[in-house]
Amino acid sequence: MTLKARRRFFMAACLIPGLIMFILFKLYPAMQVFYKSFFLWTGIGDKPKFIGLKNFVDMFHDDVFLLALRNTGFLIVIVPVFTLLIALVNASILTRTKLKEKGIYRTLFFFPSILSFVVIAILWSFIYHPTIGFLNSGMELLGLGDYAMAWLGDSRTVLWALAVTLIWQAAGYYMVIYMAGIDSISPDLYEAAGIDGATPFEQFIHITIPMLWEIIRITIIFSINGVLTISFVIVTIMTAGGPDRHSEVVMTYLYQQAFTNSNFGYAMAIGVFVFVFSVILSLISNKLTERGVS
């Protein structure tokens, strides 16, 4: 073989296995989702029938879908706001102050983000459990027994309860990202601000946040997309969408439409909608945060 042919053969051998798998298990299904969302398709043996935009129109007349969309909207606002705020404050405390046991907190806070979502969902199901859960019994010990309730069984609290679980899971992950960012800020800035008399809180607002702004923007987008994905597992195991659909999210509804109701076309239309929705949301968040740089 000539040198050129050998080089070509080598490159092909390196690239082709990955590309075949990637096209087969990722790209092709992703294209199928877009294409088949215009079809009525109700089963594996069934032939898909082209119905244009009907699946998308149906979505907006589907009360359950609209409720699921609203619940998802609640989570993708509440969860990133609290997750990122807690992460930012913790990262700031654990880099900017002199506490001897800092390392212990770092290790502990990051731990939930490597736990299986299933383990987290089961654990939190028991935290909220009405009779054997330790949230209620802990409240009784503190004399708040009157406020004890079935956290996951009550339509008023279920979404907040799920939000707390999602925040618990993710805050440590973003904390580590922010800590890396804060470490790369020049210490001179803080020193100069200190000499000018800025309190740690003022330094946080005027140095840490502006200097981290680009990282914060990225983490907002990552966090929104994280909620869309993770909420599927958490909701499936903790509430199955209950009580009475009050914790149904778009991803669980998509799954249910596909694998319980065999509404494949409709399920894929929901997938397309959510995908486009998340891209638009990312773009909006990108645009809104753009001017934040000082």
Next chain:
Amino acid sequence: MSQIQTSAAVPSRKEYKSVKPIIIIRNWLLRIVLIIQALAVVYPLLWNVLASFKTNAEVMESPWSLPKSLHWDNYVRAFTSAKIGDYMLNSVIVVVLSMAMLILMAVPTAYVLGRMRFRGQKLISNIYMAGLFIGAVYIIVPLFILMNDLHMLDNRFWLSAVYATGTLSFSVYLLTGFMKSIPPDFEEAAMIDGCGYFSTLFRIIMPMVRPGIITMVVFSFFDFWNEYVLAMTLVTSDAKKTIPIGLSNLMQVQQFATDWGSLFAGLVIVLIPTVIIYVLLQKKLTEGMMLGGVKG
């Protein structure tokens, strides 16, 4: 105005004495906030371990009490009637297979994309980048149908292939960065010494990007070990299910059977490898996050 003196700047010796108590109070307030959070992380896990040694009556009685004696039989039941051991074995098989496939695909791909110039390079890089945004739930329906048509369902090998492909985008993205940082002299020297392309990749380059490969392996390990949606959909027979599916089934069953003890024992069994790997690799994990930028 004395508040202002609590700044991070080093005060002069004279000021130092008056400032110190404020800093101490502030640090203790911060410490209380941190300890509360630490308890919120640790307590559920500790409670789980305690509950795994309790009888059902004890679990029902009070969630805050200590077990009266250690009921190891919960663990025995988790292995025998709940078949945690079998699920775990399936998970180990799937993780090992997917890891092998991922390394075999990602390292050569990243090498060619990171270090060679050719037509279509940009296109291929962009295709992999796009993959970062295609989550499993979006494509689960066509993936299921495709695998059904190709008779790939309920098969641990093909489940592993889907897993490996799932983290391929991120891995290629991560490793390409490492590949680019190697000076080209190494390859030239290897070629002059008579190394072919393949032996250069495996004998010279791979050892040099080892930190990148380790980061990729650590991250993918947690992804593969914890994966839920794909395993739930693409594996149908009970004998081939992985541990997250086994656990969620166990939870459904035990809610009616009220065998809490063996459910908690099952959770602890799953937690142990995670904790061990975390303790061993915590540094690598957080370093990897800083190297690889952010990952959702």
